[in-house]
Amino acid sequence: MALAPDQRVGWPPRRNKGVLVTDTAEHTRTDAPTEIDRVIIRFAGDSGDGMQLTGDRFTNASALLGNDLATLPEFPAEIRAPAGTVAGVSAFQVHISDHDITTPGDAPNVLVAMNPAALRSELPKLEPGGTIIVNVDTFDERSLAKAGYEDNPLTDGSLKGYTVYEVPMTSLTRQACEPLGVKPRDAERSKNFFALGLVSWMYTRPEQPTLDWIEARFGRNQLVRDANIAAFKAGHAFGETAELFDHPYIVKPAHQEPGTYTNINGNTALAWGLVAAGQLAGLPVFLGSYPITPASDILHELSKHKNFGIRTLQAEDEIAGIGAALGAAYGGHLGVTTTSGPGLALKSETIGLAISLELPLIIIDIQRGGPSTGLPTKTEQADLLMAMYGHHGESPLPIVAAYSPSHCFTAAIEAARIAITYRTPVILLSDGYLANGAEPWRLPEVESLPAIPVEFATEPNGTDDDGNPVFWPYLRDERTLARPWAIPGTPGLMHRIGGIEKADITGNISYEPANHERMVRLRAAKVAGIDVPDVEVMHDADDPEVLVIGWGSTWGAISGAVDRVRARGHRVAQVHLTHLNPFPSNLGDVLRRAPRVLCPEMNLGQLAKLLRAEYLVDVRPVSKVQGVPFTAGELETAILEAIDA
Amino acid sequence: MPEFPDTADTAVAPPTTRKDWASDQEVRWCPGCGDYSILAAVQLLMPELNVRRERTVFVSGIGCAARFPYYMNTYGLHGIHGRAPAIATGLAMARPDLDVWVVGGDGDMLSIGGNHLIHALRRNVNIKILMFNNQIYGLTKGQYSPTSEIGKVTKSTPFGSLDTPFNPISVALGAEATFVARTHDMDRHHMMETFRRAHEHHGAAFVEIYQNCNVFNDGAFEAITSKANRDHMLIPLVHGEPIRFGPDREKGVVIGGDGRMHIVEVADVGEDAILVHDETNQGLAFQLSRLAHGPHEPTPIGVFRAVQAVEYADATDGQLATARQQKGPGDLAALLHSGATWTVS
Numbered sequence: 001m002a003l004a005p006d007q008r009v010g011w012p013p014r015r016n017k018g019v020l021v022t023d024t025a026e027h028t029r030t031d032a033p034t035e036i037d038r039v040i041i042r043f044a045g046d047s048g049d050g051m052q053l054t055g056d057r058f059t060n061a062s063a064l065l066g067n068d069l070a071t072l073p074e075f076p077a078e079i080r081a082p083a084g085t086v087a088g089v090s091a092f093q094v095h096i097s098d099h100d101i102t103t104p105g106d107a108p109n110v111l112v113a114m115n116p117a118a119l120r121s122e123l124p125k126l127e128p129g130g131t132i133i134v135n136v137d138t139f140d141e142r143s144l145a146k147a148g149y150e151d152n153p154l155t156d157g158s159l160k161g162y163t164v165y166e167v168p169m170t171s172l173t174r175q176a177c178e179p180l181g182v183k184p185r186d187a188e189r190s191k192n193f194f195a196l197g198l199v200s201w202m203y204t205r206p207e208q209p210t211l212d213w214i215e216a217r218f219g220r221n222q223l224v225r226d227a228n229i230a231a232f233k234a235g236h237a238f239g240e241t242a243e244l245f246d247h248p249y250i251v252k253p254a255h256q257e258p259g260t261y262t263n264i265n266g267n268t269a270l271a272w273g274l275v276a277a278g279q280l281a282g283l284p285v286f287l288g289s290y291p292i293t294p295a296s297d298i299l300h301e302l303s304k305h306k307n308f309g310i311r312t313l314q315a316e317d318e319i320a321g322i323g324a325a326l327g328a329a330y331g332g333h334l335g336v337t338t339t340s341g342p343g344l345a346l347k348s349e350t351i352g353l354a355i356s357l358e359l360p361l362i363i364i365d366i367q368r369g370g371p372s373t374g375l376p377t378k379t380e381q382a383d384l385l386m387a388m389y390g391h392h393g394e395s396p397l398p399i400v401a402a403y404s405p406s407h408c409f410t411a412a413i414e415a416a417r418i419a420i421t422y423r424t425p426v427i428l429l430s431d432g433y434l435a436n437g438a439e440p441w442r443l444p445e446v447e448s449l450p451a452i453p454v455e456f457a458t459e460p461n462g463t464d465d466d467g468n469p470v471f472w473p474y475l476r477d478e479r480t481l482a483r484p485w486a487i488p489g490t491p492g493l494m495h496r497i498g499g500i501e502k503a504d505i506t507g508n509i510s511y512e513p514a515n516h517e518r519m520v521r522l523r524a525a526k527v528a529g530i531d532v533p534d535v536e537v538m539h540d541a542d543d544p545e546v547l548v549i550g551w552g553s554t555w556g557a558i559s560g561a562v563d564r565v566r567a568r569g570h571r572v573a574q575v576h577l578t579h580l581n582p583f584p585s586n587l588g589d590v591l592r593r594a595p596r597v598l599c600p601e602m603n604l605g606q607l608a609k610l611l612r613a614e615y616l617v618d619v620r621p622v623s624k625v626q627g628v629p630f631t632a633g634e635l636e637t638a639i640l641e642a643i644d645a
Numbered sequence: 646m647p648e649f650p651d652t653a654d655t656a657v658a659p660p661t662t663r664k665d666w667a668s669d670q671e672v673r674w675c676p677g678c679g680d681y682s683i684l685a686a687v688q689l690l691m692p693e694l695n696v697r698r699e700r701t702v703f704v705s706g707i708g709c710a711a712r713f714p715y716y717m718n719t720y721g722l723h724g725i726h727g728r729a730p731a732i733a734t735g736l737a738m739a740r741p742d743l744d745v746w747v748v749g750g751d752g753d754m755l756s757i758g759g760n761h762l763i764h765a766l767r768r769n770v771n772i773k774i775l776m777f778n779n780q781i782y783g784l785t786k787g788q789y790s791p792t793s794e795i796g797k798v799t800k801s802t803p804f805g806s807l808d809t810p811f812n813p814i815s816v817a818l819g820a821e822a823t824f825v826a827r828t829h830d831m832d833r834h835h836m837m838e839t840f841r842r843a844h845e846h847h848g849a850a851f852v853e854i855y856q857n858c859n860v861f862n863d864g865a866f867e868a869i870t871s872k873a874n875r876d877h878m879l880i881p882l883v884h885g886e887p888i889r890f891g892p893d894r895e896k897g898v899v900i901g902g903d904g905r906m907h908i909v910e911v912a913d914v915g916e917d918a919i920l921v922h923d924e925t926n927q928g929l930a931f932q933l934s935r936l937a938h939g940p941h942e943p944t945p946i947g948v949f950r951a952v953q954a955v956e957y958a959d960a961t962d963g964q965l966a967t968a969r970q971q972k973g974p975g976d977l978a979a980l981l982h983s984g985a986t987w988t989v990s
Contacts, residue, residue, distance in 0.1 A: 060985055063987070066987060066989065256989045257989065258990050259988070259989060260982065260988045260989075261988070262981070262982070262984045262985065262987075272980060272981060279977050282647055284739070286735060286738070288731075305968075305975060305980065306964050306967075306968035306969075307965070307968040307972040307974060308974075308980075309965055309969075310965075310975075311738055311739065311965070313734070313735065313738065316731075316760055316764035317760060319761075320761055323731030323734075324731050324732065324734050324738070325735055326735065327704070327722075327731070327732035327734065327737075328735040328736060329735075330722055330732075332649060332740070333739045335735070349725055352725075357722075443981045443982065444981070445978075455647055455648075456647050487740075488699065488700065488702045488740065489650035489699055490699055491650070491697075492699070493699070494698055494720050496670075496720075496721035496722070496723065498714070498715070498721075498722065498723025498724070499707075499723060499724065499725055509715065
């Protein structure tokens with residue numbers, strides 16, 4: 001949904017030429033910022049231009065101001081694609097608002113384009129009549145040609161209808177840095193801070209958090225620090241004095257529940273959730289992992305927190321990563337492995353072993369576009385069926401899915417609770433969008449987090465034919481069907497476990513036909529019996545025209561769309577699953593109550609297929625597999641179409 | 646809160662006998678298999694090591710050899726094909742208080758698990774790897790293995806195998822292993838002494854054991870390990886001693902003018918010319934590993950290399966301890982508040 005004209009940045013559209021606009025008569029300039037309720041800004045530039053950092057800093061300053069926000073970083077898989085080409089464009093979209101929002105926004109209101117390629121690749125996403133700020137220094141013949149422009153879009157009239165600000169960011173940054181004695185070429189690297197300074201002025205962001213961050217990040221290299229500060233201040237001052245812009249805008253703080261907040265992305269939240277899970281269970285955390293986009297940041301984050309007793313192993317491959325985690329779990333640690341789709345495929349055999357050994361293990365899949373290398377830096381939800389069925393034999397395991405960046409924290413604790421309580425591998429699904437996307441997070445009180453009770457076996461639990469006490473590694477807890485966790489080092493409980501089928505109770509090798517079926521059914525019953533909370537139906541539970549069900553990162557877009565359709569007077573119920581195996585026990589009733597069920601997913605209908613199979617309900621998939629999240633607008637249309645059908 | 650076993654208890658282990666180390670499971674290798682004698686050597690050695698059964702873990706992959714853990718009255722994990730070194734790495738890092746042994750065959754360790762083997766060795770994680778080398782796939786009924794000689798006729802290579810075999814000792818040395826040794830299933834005493842040395846080593850230890858598969862590759866090592874041939878064909882390596890062999894120690898190893906290793910008559914070159922074995926000399930170890938081109942020529946056995954280096958779990962725990970010293974024990978609330986925060990009241 002486009003913003004109302006008076007809310008839109010730079011409205012009414014007006015075209016500016018260059019920076020030398022000094023005819024103030026044309027501009028009624030007031031210094032008071034104009035209040036707008038939200039704005040979506042997209043920073044775009046070459047991979048080497050530092051756009052992710054720029055977007056990230058703008059986001060943090062906005063978070064500290066108290067805005068609600070959502071972000072969408074998008075970058076190419078290549079570390080440095082050929083400079084200046086469309087393939088090398090890296091973008092960061094941030095949506096800031098004075099009210100509760102759930103998505104990074106449909107179409108940006110403002111595009112900051114650091115070069116022609118960025119303009120060319122990102123312009124189609126901009127709202128009609130939106131604002132464009134370009135680094136005009138880069139619009140030379142060569143760069144235009146690299147971007148595939150035959151004519152200069154700044155002069156050929158193709159940007160008619162947009163508000164275009166042409167700012168010579170490179171040369172102004174060079175000038176600002178000159179007194180510091182920074183070489184011009186080095187100074188140019190700070191141009192992203194110029195852009196950040198300018199946009200920070202435009203939207204009245206506080207300067208101090210960015211300056212503090214520059215100090216902390218670059219303090220060790222004074223020249224770089226000073227250049228970045230100079231560029232940032234020059235950008236800010238440019239906005240204030242160049243009279244190119246009418247006046248700044250302000251997005252007031254959103255109403256937020258009382259509490260302490262931080263701005264968090266999904267991978268950091270997930271890593272912290274694992275730290276928390278270790279503390280809550282009283283178990284040391286062991287991460288075995290192999291670097292893979294977009295999961296590596298969890299390994300990076302956990303490897304910092306050694307004072308929590310967290311051991312991280314960068315293994316020789318994906319298989320060793322999970323193997324080592326399983327070995328550590330056997331030794332009584334909270335074993336974790338992190339990966340993305342291709343890595344999950346490689347771990348499949350070891351997951352089978354973990355199911356057979358019935359040891360706690362957390363397998364985290366940060367999904368990306370597939371199959372194969374696919375779209376390594378883009379998001380997708382197409383590993384659900386692999387998580388559910390991608391193992392050999394009858395091998396069910398619990399699946400938990402995070403639905404927002406901050407929910408990754410909770411989801412990690414929940415995955416640990418299930419793994420530990422039921423002695424089973426658990427797959428936790430996140431995706432590239434959650435991993436890198438950020439939102440404000442009201443920090444939980446540590447005391448309020450649920451303890452995860454766990455006790456190792458210390459005593460024999462049976463008697464042999466001669467009446468001697470023995471230890472039976474597969475004697476199950478009656479309630480959970482979990483087997484005892486008897487870790488090496490415990491006197492008297494020596495036992496052997498392995499991937500060969502085991503006799504019920506004693507755990508000895510058994511090829512007996514009836515025993516195998518019994519064990520298959522016991523393992524399945526254990527997973528089916530896992531205690532998961534009922535789903536909560538949001539809005540119009542009793543008499544919906546349509547129920548929209550989703551899982552994972554589509555939560556934001558679905559929620560936004562449902563709000564919009566309800567605002568039009570329709571009755572729309574919403575359910576969002578965090579537990580995908582087993583499903584919540586009330587889910588069947590909820591689905592059957594709705595006359596129509598829609599299931600938006602970033603795949604070709606994987607949850608829809610599971611729901612149809614499980615509940616015989618005509619769940620209709622809404623699919624998008626483009627490596628980018630749904631927009632609320634797309635889902636609004638889909639829901640309205642379903643209602644009208 | 647779960648309690649880990651008291652590992653600070655370093656009191657001498659109660660005495661045990663071989664019987665204490667045998668599990669109640671029936672051993673199910675083929676009659677006549679070399680694995681029996683290896684199992685016996687391990688079970689006999691354990692009581693001599695003054696270690697506790699509950700602190701001993703055998704981890705294995707898949708294959709005939711990998712059934713080993715089921716027969717030891719210790720903790721045991723029978724894993725999946727090739728992955729035992731990876732599983733054992735995690736266990737040894739998590740629990741440095743344990744004695745972790747890894748058992749596997751030549752297919753398990755050098756084919757499907759070759760990657761894990763070399764990385765476990767270079768990390769120098771404290772695991773003792775016993776690689777039963779029978780130069781054949783036994784459990785899958787007789788295909789050629791990565792240590793089979795070129796031209797091996799098997800079910801999968803009816804016209805002879807084409808692959809150049811691995812030299813396991815060379816592989817281990819190339820992987821920076823800090824302890825590399827070879828023994829064979831016909832000599833219990835030599836096995837026990839070799840395993841004892843491996844156990845004493847703090848770090849990754851790799852022991853190749855020539856093991857006869859009497860069903861699919863019978864007699865593969867007979868030319869060098871049989872009682873009749875042994876004295877002529879096995880070259881015992883003893884640190885600090887001249888490398889000599891033969892019934893009367895009449896043969897020896899020298900480095901020739903061409904820089905290569907040669908077998909000579911001691912009488913021809915004089916005792917002083919004979920190479921003295923040095924377990925700390927990696928180049929020498931590598932040359933020794935290349936001396937025989939297969940188990941039909943005089944072949945060195947014993948410890949090729951033994952050097953002390955930083956053990957992986959020690960290094961890992963060292964970083965943990967340093968982090969605690971510098972930052973104090975982990976404080977979850979502080980972690981959650983470690984980014985920029987703001988408060989809404």
